[in-house]
Amino acid sequence: MLIALDNASGAPLYQQIVEQVRAMILNGSLRPGAPLPSIRQLAADLVISVITTKRAYQELEAQGLIITLPGRGTFVAELDLDAQLASVASIFGTQLDAIARQAHLAGLDLEDVVALLRSVWPSSSPHEAK
Amino acid sequence: MLIALDNASGAPLYQQIVEQVRAMILNGSLRPGAPLPSIRQLAADLVISVITTKRAYQELEAQGLIITLPGRGTFVAELDLDAQLASVASIFGTQLDAIARQAHLAGLDLEDVVALLRSVWPSSSPHEAK
Amino acid sequence: MLIALDNASGAPLYQQIVEQVRAMILNGSLRPGAPLPSIRQLAADLVISVITTKRAYQELEAQGLIITLPGRGTFVAELDLDAQLASVASIFGTQLDAIARQAHLAGLDLEDVVALLRSVWPSSSPHEAK
Amino acid sequence: MLIALDNASGAPLYQQIVEQVRAMILNGSLRPGAPLPSIRQLAADLVISVITTKRAYQELEAQGLIITLPGRGTFVAELDLDAQLASVASIFGTQLDAIARQAHLAGLDLEDVVALLRSVWPSSSPHEAK
DNA sequence: GTGGTCTAGACCACC
DNA sequence: GTGGTCTAGACCACG
DSSP, X not given: OOOOOOGGGOSOHHHHHHHHHHHHHHTTSSOTTOEEOOHHHHHHHHTSXXXXXXXXXXXXXXXXXXXXXXXXXXXXXXXXXXXXXXXXXXXXXHHHHHHHHHHHHTTOOHHHHHHHHHHHSOOSOTTTTO | OOOOOOTXXXXXXXXXXXXXXXHHHHTTSSOTTOEEOOHXXXXXXXXXXXXXXXXXXXXXXHTTSEEEETTTEEEEOOOOHHHHHHHHHHHHHHHHHHHHHHHHHXXXXXXXXXXXXXXXXXXXXXXXXX | OOOOOOTTSXXXXXHHHHHHHHHHHHTTSSOTTOEEOOHHHHHHHHTSOHHHHHHHHHHHHHTTSEEEETTTEEEEOOOOXXXXXXXXXXXXXXXXXXXXXXXXXXXXXXXHHHHHHHHHSOOSOXXXXX | OOOOOOGGGOSOHHHHHHHHHXXXXXXXXXXXXXXXXXXXXXXXXXXXXXXXXXXXXXXXXXXXXXXXXXXXXXXEOOOOHHHHHHHHHHHXXXXXXXXXXXXXXXXXXXXXXXXXXXXXXXXXXXXXXX
């Protein structure tokens, strides 16, 4: 399981982990029931504090995406993919809403923003490098 | 000059002020040379600390949007609106880029995101009441 | 007597007056004994507060460049031009010293700074437009 | 990291810090990626308020010279030294321009000012002890 | 009246 | 431990 942390991005480390693991679950890289690395293992791999990996897993568990079985490890939860996707869509919706209001206030047009969005959209398939 | 603060939004107060003033400048509600309320006046109006309004104006000045003349007040800077809009567009571009990569990883389609964006786009004119 | 105030320069208004009057005295535009406009007249001409012109004249008087005769007006003082020039040189020396130390710390060379100075030096004679 | 504050200089403390840190970055004493002391540590060392050190770092960050990672510390930014030096040169250029015009108006010659500049230029290397 | 600077002290998020 | 934000209160320079 490859996770890339960007120290300079400004985003909290635990959040970067959450987002990347969530993405892997939602796009099928990680299937329900699959085991995740232990918090200690992941901390060692990423060269960060155990506290940070623990926090990330806590967050993922709170979102119902993974399940921790004490003494046995952590696993991808059995879940309704469509429902999850809907919930993720609502998360993006919130972020887009903030951007939309800002851009709108600044006098930008919806089409301006859509054009911007198209210009930054990644061209490759999300699974190419899997 | 109407500014609405949302204490529950989680966003820093000074940032909310920055965003709203910037929007007013960029969409033409505030024209170059126009005086802004004094930091003390604005603080009184919004019922917040003078330091917070000062912080907001400081940030706006660092961005080159306003100019403060000690002892005389604060004014909208003479600026190249097009250049400013371009720089603002690049800011939104950065934000959209983060969302785009996340959404892409999560398996969402560009058209899904565009649809989301359209669904949250505000319908009214940015300054009908100007 | 032409004085140009630059509201956007950031420099205090009274200081701009002081500097320009001092320059006119030192370069001979204003000769010893010549009358200066009254503080009220000057304030009216420049469309600023009397307090500000008063403060400027006070400063000039403290520097020994002008003399105020109560009830009669304000005049350029009889002075030793060479001594004045020397004192002015020391003022510039202080300012240059600050710049020199900063530039030196930043790793700039003396010749770099001299080159910069030459590049900004006004080309015309100071009296051309008199 | 040695910083010397002069309470009697009239210059704001935060600005003195900014100038000295900027000088250290530009002359290579502080290399990109190097950690700066925490705002609290520096405040303790200099016996000033945390807010003042914070203000200084804020200014340096706005100038793009350093980057602060919340919860992790503050570091010298990766930057294009030449571009930075050019921008600094333009700052000195502005200051020199003000002096040049003043000196010119006062009847001083370019060579007079250059001579003054040479007379105040520090003789030692900027970082002999590095 | 205006902004500029410095101070002390609090709470929060993150590592 | 780190920085981020907000608060109150003081003194100064400038108009």
